[in-house]
Amino acid sequence: MKVILLEDIKSLGKIGDIKNVADGYATNCLIPQKLAVVASNTNIVLYRNQKVQAIKKVDAKQESYQKIMKTLDKQTLEFSAKVSENDNLFKAISNKDVILAVKDKFNLDLEIKWFKKAAHLKKLGKHKLSISFPDNNKINLIVNIKSEK
Numbered sequence: 001m002k003v004i005l006l007e008d009i010k011s012l013g014k015i016g017d018i019k020n021v022a023d024g025y026a027t028n029c030l031i032p033q034k035l036a037v038v039a040s041n042t043n044i045v046l047y048r049n050q051k052v053q054a055i056k057k058v059d060a061k062q063e064s065y066q067k068i069m070k071t072l073d074k075q076t077l078e079f080s081a082k083v084s085e086n087d088n089l090f091k092a093i094s095n096k097d098v099i100l101a102v103k104d105k106f107n108l109d110l111e112i113k114w115f116k117k118a119a120h121l122k123k124l125g126k127h128k129l130s131i132s133f134p135d136n137n138k139i140n141l142i143v144n145i146k147s148e149k
Helices: 023-030 041-072 095-106
Strands: 002-005 018-020 036-038 076-081 088-094 120-123 125-132 138-147
Touching (some): 002 023, 002 041, 023 036, 036 041, 041 095, 076 088, 076 095, 088 095, 088 138, 095 138, 120 138
Parallel strands (some): 076 138
Antiparallel strands (some): 002 018, 002 036, 088 120, 125 138
């Protein structure tokens, strides 16, 4: 029986692949668990259109990642904060603060999960933050913290 895979199955194939499988495997396992559907002409057309839409969506995301990377790579974000006598910040600069600053300054949306590690910056000076995008590209963003006067 020919089926269209609705999910990646390690031993069988990827989403959207049309595979020929045993009738029992299709009717007892794949179709009831919604891992596949019968590859009728209607379903083939439907899922090919969905695959094209998914590819367009992925391409759009890739373009947005590239735009963010080109804009932010090696950029410096300036922060000013109140400090104690020994130059420690009273309130740490976090990833959320960086995300808000990027949104204000460049009108770009970052996600907190893209940061390699949580930022908890409490010292004056320059700090390097690494951002890893879902497409496995990485950039460094510089955060410069100055004393508020």
